[in-house]
Amino acid sequence: MPDKVLIYSRLPKSMTQRFADRFDLLDSGGRPAHEVFPAEEMAQIRALITAGGTPLGAADMDRLPSLGAIVCYGTGYDGVDLKAAAARNIAVGHSPGANAAAVADVAVMLMLATTRRLVVADRYVRDGSWAEAKPSPLMKPPPSLGGCKVGVYGMGAIGRKIAARVAAFETDIGYFSRTRYDDLPYRYFQSLDALAEWCTVLMIAVRAGAETTHAVNADLLKKLGPDGHVVNISRGSVIDQAALLSALKDGSIAGAGLDVFEAEPHVPDELTAQPNLVVTPHIGGNTREAHVAMQACVVANLAAFFAGEKLPYQVKS
Amino acid sequence: MPDKVLIYSRLPKSMTQRFADRFDLLDSGGRPAHEVFPAEEMAQIRALITAGGTPLGAADMDRLPSLGAIVCYGTGYDGVDLKAAAARNIAVGHSPGANAAAVADVAVMLMLATTRRLVVADRYVRDGSWAEAKPSPLMKPPPSLGGCKVGVYGMGAIGRKIAARVAAFETDIGYFSRTRYDDLPYRYFQSLDALAEWCTVLMIAVRAGAETTHAVNADLLKKLGPDGHVVNISRGSVIDQAALLSALKDGSIAGAGLDVFEAEPHVPDELTAQPNLVVTPHIGGNTREAHVAMQACVVANLAAFFAGEKLPYQVKS
Numbered sequence: 001m002p003d004k005v006l007i008y009s010r011l012p013k014s015m016t017q018r019f020a021d022r023f024d025l026l027d028s029g030g031r032p033a034h035e036v037f038p039a040e041e042m043a044q045i046r047a048l049i050t051a052g053g054t055p056l057g058a059a060d061m062d063r064l065p066s067l068g069a070i071v072c073y074g075t076g077y078d079g080v081d082l083k084a085a086a087a088r089n090i091a092v093g094h095s096p097g098a099n100a101a102a103v104a105d106v107a108v109m110l111m112l113a114t115t116r117r118l119v120v121a122d123r124y125v126r127d128g129s130w131a132e133a134k135p136s137p138l139m140k141p142p143p144s145l146g147g148c149k150v151g152v153y154g155m156g157a158i159g160r161k162i163a164a165r166v167a168a169f170e171t172d173i174g175y176f177s178r179t180r181y182d183d184l185p186y187r188y189f190q191s192l193d194a195l196a197e198w199c200t201v202l203m204i205a206v207r208a209g210a211e212t213t214h215a216v217n218a219d220l221l222k223k224l225g226p227d228g229h230v231v232n233i234s235r236g237s238v239i240d241q242a243a244l245l246s247a248l249k250d251g252s253i254a255g256a257g258l259d260v261f262e263a264e265p266h267v268p269d270e271l272t273a274q275p276n277l278v279v280t281p282h283i284g285g286n287t288r289e290a291h292v293a294m295q296a297c298v299v300a301n302l303a304a305f306f307a308g309e310k311l312p313y314q315v316k317s
Numbered sequence: 318m319p320d321k322v323l324i325y326s327r328l329p330k331s332m333t334q335r336f337a338d339r340f341d342l343l344d345s346g347g348r349p350a351h352e353v354f355p356a357e358e359m360a361q362i363r364a365l366i367t368a369g370g371t372p373l374g375a376a377d378m379d380r381l382p383s384l385g386a387i388v389c390y391g392t393g394y395d396g397v398d399l400k401a402a403a404a405r406n407i408a409v410g411h412s413p414g415a416n417a418a419a420v421a422d423v424a425v426m427l428m429l430a431t432t433r434r435l436v437v438a439d440r441y442v443r444d445g446s447w448a449e450a451k452p453s454p455l456m457k458p459p460p461s462l463g464g465c466k467v468g469v470y471g472m473g474a475i476g477r478k479i480a481a482r483v484a485a486f487e488t489d490i491g492y493f494s495r496t497r498y499d500d501l502p503y504r505y506f507q508s509l510d511a512l513a514e515w516c517t518v519l520m521i522a523v524r525a526g527a528e529t530t531h532a533v534n535a536d537l538l539k540k541l542g543p544d545g546h547v548v549n550i551s552r553g554s555v556i557d558q559a560a561l562l563s564a565l566k567d568g569s570i571a572g573a574g575l576d577v578f579e580a581e582p583h584v585p586d587e588l589t590a591q592p593n594l595v596v597t598p599h600i601g602g603n604t605r606e607a608h609v610a611m612q613a614c615v616v617a618n619l620a621a622f623f624a625g626e627k628l629p630y631q632v633k634s
Contacts, residue, residue, distance in 0.1 A: 012456060014456065014457075101461060101462070101463045101486075101487060102461050102463075105429060105433065105461075105462050105486060106429075106433060108425075108429065108486075109426070109429035109430060109433055109435060112422060112423075112425065112426035112429065113426060113430065113435060116422065116423060116426055116597075116600065118426060118430060118435065118436075118595070118597065119435075119436065119439050121596075121597040121598060121600055122436050122595055122596050122597060124598055125584055125589060125596040125597065125598050126589040126596060128586075128589075130581075130582040130584070130598040131582050131583045131584065133582065136598065138598065138600055138603065139329060139331065140331075141603045141604050141605045141607070141608055142603075142604055142605065143604060143605050143606065144418060144419050144422075144604040144605065144606040144607060145418070145422050146418045146419075146606065147606075164485055165485045165486060167485065168481055168482045168484065168485035169418075169422060169425075169482060170418055264447075265447040265448050265450065266448045267442055267447070267448065269445075272442060272443040272445075278435070278439055279438075279439050279442040279443060280433075280435065280438040280439060280442065281438060281441055281442050281447040281453065281455065283433065283438055283455055286455065286458045286459075287458050287459055287460060287461040287462075288458045288459065288460050288461065289460065289461040289463065289464075290458070290461060291458055
């Protein structure tokens with residue numbers, strides 16, 4: 001009999017098919033599991049698959065008294081209370097690096113789209129304004145990327161891939177992360193403040209958590225300056241979204257590109273009404289190959305757990 | 318008295334200010350010059366500034382009997398009848414390489430935007446569909462760029478900068494151009510057909526002209542396959558636009574990103590209605606630094622001409 005695995009977050013069937021081939025899935029379709037499955041069924045569940053951003057705290061864990069493994073689909077695990085998991089002897093796994101290239105591609109796409117105003121440009125052509133010679137919203141040329149100072153906040157697998165891509169655009173790259181890496185050819189800054197003072201474009205690639213929540217606030221955005229742009233492919237919690245809205249409205253910065261938001265999938269209407277913003281619905285890791293790689297990590301973590309072994313992709317806490 | 322220079326194409330005042338500081342500009346505002354200026358004034362004009370794509374043939378030259386220099390703003394000169402100019406002893410100048418980085422940035426932006434479906438993604442968030450959990454147009458994940466075969470058609474200053482950028486996305490790069498360059502680390506193909514057979518994403522960076530008109534036609538697009546994308550930042554004439562529309566509609570290719578069109582600023586409504594297309598209004602070279610560099614080439618060409626010297630940035634014909 002295959003092992004039972006709870007699908008804890010709302011995941012499309014296309015993403016869980018590979019798990020269904022191997023495990024007996026209990027899928028709550030994104031609703032709270034204890035509202036869908038009876039307590040006796042919950043009591044048998046030893047492992048679950050979750051999107052790392054979905055809240056999973058002590059109370060949730062206590063509804064699953066046999067739980068031994070929380071396996072995150074993707075690199076993030078910010079929704080999981082790691083202390084509560086450790087206290088209950090629950091292993092937490094994720095998919096480190098599996099989607100890094102795909103996410104970095106989206107980061108660079110958003111950087112280019114916000115600096116060159118792609119969404120405004122596309123609309124200007126598409127609605128016939130260009131053909132009718134209506135005043136162009138693109139009349140004022142933006143600065144070139146060449147020579148532009150780009151700051152990368154966080155230098156994990158994704159930050160490295162972002163930096164490698166951005167360097168090809170003849171930019172000057174600096175970074176801030178807890179660790180200084182001697183193998184990297186980029187300028188290191190001792191603090192996020194110092195990085196923001198220096199750079200014009202800020203790329204957020206830091207892991208979400210208590211210490212990075214609202215790290216990018218009104219003061220920090222102001223340091224980027226009126227030609228400044230911020231791109232976030234990490235987690236919405238890293239940016240103070242209300243401060244970003246103000247900065248976009250009052251011209252403290254020139255624009256922003258966001259793949260992640262504070263309360264996904266909800267994005268305030270006032271934010272999406274801003275023309276100097278480009279938004280995508282958390283699609284960073286959404287490529288065929290990234291899904292295959294993330295799914296391989298999930299399967300490897302689950303297989304090891306059910307075999308009584310240590311998870312191969314265990315979160316370091 | 319400053320030398321008189323005709324502004325032959327429609328160029329915004331912000332782009333001609335630097336010329337006005339040095340020359341006496343006759344600006345027809347984009348209308349045919351001979352309809353704006355009397356014949357005796359036309360007869361005195363010795364030099365003009367034009368956007369390279371604006372048609373400028375023998376008959377136009379004959380209305381300017383003193384014309385000695387045609388100076389293109391930008392790298393292109395496809396609108397200028399070079400044989401007619403040579404026959405009249407008119408020098409033709411342009412701005413080679415001045416906007417190459419800015420144009421290459423837009424090429425990569427369009428490549429990322431078409432492969433990751435940015436415009437559709439932005440709209441899905443912006444119109445509230447994501448928040449309302451409406452079916453996502455992005456459910457089927459696209460292939461990753463990593464390992465993707467990208468073909469560059471044309472390997473001049475812009476093609477080289479495109480290839481250098483695209484290589485950072487962990488792609489495999491091939492190219493076709495009249496010349497094979499031994500200094501380049503990319504795979505060379507003997508023909509555009511062979512390149513298209515090999516690659517999935519085709520980046521058009523070839524100089525426009527009779528030999529490249531409609532080089533990218535229905536047959537060629539089909540070779541890219543159903544995961545294929547085409548990006549054009551060169552000139553609209555290189556693509557058979559009607560064939561591209563069909564290919565986008567019937568799924569022969571997955572998508573396209575266009576900064577240039579056959580009859581700018583006119584783009585057929587049926588083309589802009591396609592969701593698998595991203596469009597920009599010929600903004601490739603539109604950055605502050607690119608304009609400064611292009612203007613420097615224009616001024617240097619005009620100054621040399623009026624000093625009786627050879628143009629420093631003369632078109633090789």
